[in-house]
Amino acid sequence: MKIYPLRVVLQSLPLLLCAALISRAQGRMVEPADIIVVHGRVYTENPQQPWAQAVAIQRGKIVAVGDEPEIERMRGMGTKVINAGGKLVLPGFVDCHIHFIDGSFSLGRVNLEGAKDPADIQKRLREYISEHPGDDWILGRGWNYAMFGPEALPHKKYLDEIFPNRPVFLEGYDGHTYWANSKALAVAGIVRETADPPNGTIVRDPKTGDATGALKESAQDLVAKVIPKPSRAEKLSALSAGMKWANEHGITRVHSAGGDFEVLDLFDEMRQRGDLSVRMYVAYFLNPPELRPQDLDAIEHARKKFHDDWIDASAVKFMVDGVVESHTAAMLEPYSDDPSLKGKLFWEPSNYKAAVAELDKRGLQLFTHAIGDYGVRTALDAYENAEARNHNRDRRPRIEHIETINTADIPRFGKLGVIASMQPLHSYPDSDTLDVWARNAGPDRASRAWAWKSISDAGGRLAFGSDWPVVTLNPWEGVQTAVTRQTAEGQPVAGFVPDQRLTVAQVIDGYTLGAAFAGRREKSEGSLEIGKLADLIILSQNIFDIDPHKIGATKVVTTIVGGRLVYQAETK
Numbered sequence: 081m082k083i084y085p086l087r088v089v090l091q092s093l094p095l096l097l098c099a100a101l102i103s104r105a106q107g108r109m110v111e112p113a114d115i116i117v118v119h120g121r122v123y124t125e126n127p128q129q130p131w132a133q134a135v136a137i138q139r140g141k142i143v144a145v146g147d148e149p150e151i152e153r154m155r156g157m158g159t160k161v162i163n164a165g166g167k168l169v170l171p172g173f174v175d176c177h178i179h180f181i182d183g184s185f186s187l188g189r190v191n192l193e194g195a196k197d198p199a200d201i202q203k204r205l206r207e208y209i210s211e212h213p214g215d216d217w218i219l220g221r222g223w224n225y226a227m228f229g230p231e232a233l234p235h236k237k238y239l240d241e242i243f244p245n246r247p248v249f250l251e252g253y254d255g256h257t258y259w260a261n262s263k264a265l266a267v268a269g270i271v272r273e274t275a276d277p278p279n280g281t282i283v284r285d286p287k288t289g290d291a292t293g294a295l296k297e298s299a300q301d302l303v304a305k306v307i308p309k310p311s312r313a314e315k316l317s318a319l320s321a322g323m324k325w326a327n328e329h330g331i332t333r334v335h336s337a338g339g340d341f342e343v344l345d346l347f348d349e350m351r352q353r354g355d356l357s358v359r360m361y362v363a364y365f366l367n368p369p370e371l372r373p374q375d376l377d378a379i380e381h382a383r384k385k386f387h388d389d390w391i392d393a394s395a396v397k398f399m400v401d402g403v404v405e406s407h408t409a410a411m412l413e414p415y416s417d418d419p420s421l422k423g424k425l426f427w428e429p430s431n432y433k434a435a436v437a438e439l440d441k442r443g444l445q446l447f448t449h450a451i452g453d454y455g456v457r458t459a460l461d462a463y464e465n466a467e468a469r470n471h472n473r474d475r476r477p478r479i480e481h482i483e484t485i486n487t488a489d490i491p492r493f494g495k496l497g498v499i500a501s502m503q504p505l506h507s508y509p510d511s512d513t514l515d516v517w518a519r520n521a522g523p524d525r526a527s528r529a530w531a532w533k534s535i536s537d538a539g540g541r542l543a544f545g546s547d548w549p550v551v552t553l554n555p556w557e558g559v560q561t562a563v564t565r566q567t568a569e570g571q572p573v574a575g576f577v578p579d580q581r582l583t584v585a586q587v588i589d590g591y592t593l594g595a596a597f598a599g600r601r602e603k604s605e606g607s608l609e610i611g612k613l614a615d616l617i618i619l620s621q622n623i624f625d626i627d628p629h630k631i632g633a634t635k636v637v638t639t640i641v642g643g644r645l646v647y648q649a650e651t652k
C-alpha cells in the first residue's frame with residue numbers, strides 16, 4: 081500500500097473538484113433527478129437563497145434548488161416533472177402540537193365544530209344517527225362553551241331528549257370538558273355518591289347533587305373507560321384516513337403531544353407497508369404525581385426503537401394545568417369572573433421540577449402544557465432549574481399553549497432557550513374567546529393573550545400547530561388568524577390584541593423552519609435546501625400577495641413527503 085503524504089493529497093483536491101464541476105457543466109455525469117418541480121414561486125426559508133424557481137429531488141432528498149435552466153439539466157428519462165404553474169411552493173408544514181389518533185378518529189364521528197346552540201347540536205346528532213344507525217355509542221366532539229349561556233357548561237337534558245336509551249359522549253372542542261347523557265352516566269356507574277377523581281370534577285346540580293352531564297378534566301375517564309375499545313384494524317384505518325387528511329392540508333410532519341405513544345407500533349406497521357405519509361415525532365404523556373421507574377422504562381425503550389426521520393419518540397409531555405374556559409388553568413391572581421378561583425397546578429411543583437431535571441439530563445425533549453400565567457411560570461422555573469443543574473446541552477424545552485403570560489416571564493423564553501409552541505387558531509376571536517375566555521381572564525391578562533409577537537421580539541423561538549382535534553388541523557386558518565387576529569369576517573375591527581399580529585413570513589417560519597427547530601430537526605428539515613428531506617407543498621394561491629383575510633381559503637395542490645407524491649389535488 082502506498083501512502084501519500086497528506087500535503088500531496090490536499091494539493092490535488094481542488095483539481096479533482098474542478099474536474100467534477102467541468103463535467104457537470106457539460107451536461108455529463110449529472111445523475112438525473114427522480115422528481116423536478118418546475119415553474120414555481122419557491123419560498124425556501126433559506127436566508128441565503130430566499131426565492132427560487134425550481135427544485136430537484138433524488139432518493140427522498142433535495143439535490144438542487146435554483147432557476148429553471150439549472151434544474152432542467154437534471155431532467156432524465158425517468159424523471160417525474162411536476163409543473164407548479166407559477167404557484168407558491170413552500171417547505172412542508174409541520175403541526176407542532178397534535179393528538180393524531182384522536183384526530184383521526186374524530187374524522188368518523190359527529191362533528192360539532194361551529195354548532196351555534198343546543199338545538200343545532202341536536203340536529204347534527206339526528207343527522208349523524210340516521211347515517212350510522214348501528215352505533216352502540218354516539219361519540220363526537222367540538223362543542224364550545226359559549227352556547228350554554230353564562231354557566232358555559234353543557235347539560236345532559238339536551239341529549240336525553242333525543243337519546244334516552246343510547247349512551248352519548250361528546251368532547252368539548254378543547255378536550256378538557258366532556259358532555260354525557262344520562263344513559264352514558266349510568267353505564268359508567270356515576271351516581272350522586274361518586275367522588276370526584278383527582279384532577280377532575282363531576283359537575284353537579286347545586287340543589288339535587290345529581291351529575292349534570294358535564295365532566296371536567298380527568299372526570300371524563302370515568303365514562304371513557306367503559307366505551308368499547310376500537311380494534312387494531314379500526315385504529316389502522318382511522319390513522320390512514322388521518323394521514324390523508326393531513327397531507328391534503330399540507331402537513332408533512334406532526335409533533336404529537338399525547339395519545340400517540342400508545343400506537344407507535346401502528347405507525348411502525350404503516351411504515352413497513354409503505355403507508356406512512358406523515359413524519360411522526362411522538363411524546364410520552366407523563367401523568368402526575370411523579371416520574372416512576374416504569375415511565376422511564378417505557379420512555380427509554382421507545383426512544384431506543386424509534387429515532388429516525390419517520391418515527392421519533394424522544395420527547396415527554398407534561399400537563400401542569402387546564403384551560404381558562406373552565407377555570408382550570410393556573411393563574412397568579414384569581415379569575416376575574418369568580419374571585420374564589422385561581423385554578424390549580426396538576427403537578428406538585430417540586431415533583432414536576434425533579435421529573436423535568438431527570439428527563440432533561442437524559443437528553444429527552446420536554447413539552448409542558450401550560451395555559452395560565454402561573455402554569456407558564458412554573459414551567460419556566462423548572463426549565464431554568466434543569467439548565468442550571470444539567471448545563472448547556474442543546475435542550476430546547478418547550479411550553480405548549482401559553483394563552484396568557486405575566487410580563488416578567490416574556491423575556492425568559494429567549495433567555496432560557498425555551499420554545500413557545502402555540503396554536504394560532506385557539507386565539508380565534510369568536511364568542512368563545514371574547515365572551516368566555518376573556519371574561520374569565522379579565523382585561524389585564526387578556527391584554528397578553530397569545531402574546532407570540534412579544535415572545536418572539538424578546539428572542540423566543542415560535543413553533544405553531546393546531547392541537548387537532550381541538551381545532552381543525554388545516555393550518556391556513558391558523559396562518560390567517562396569526563396575521564390578522566380577527567375572525568374570517570374581520571371582527572373585531574381593531575383586531576384582538578392587534579399588537580401581537582405577525583407577518584406572513586413569520587408565521588410560515590413558525591410552521592416550517594421554526595417548527596423543525598422546535599423538534600430538533602432543523603439540520604435536515606424545515607427549509608428547501610440541498611441535502612434536506614424533500615418535504616414540500618404547492619399552494620393554490622400566493623399567501624404573500626393576497627388579502628390576509630383570504631389566507632384561510634388556501635388549498636393545497638400538491639404534497640411531497642420524502643420525495644414521494646402523497647397528495648395531488650384533482651385538476652378541474
Ligand SMILES: [Zn+2]
Nearest residue numbers: 177179337547
Ligand atoms: Zn394538546
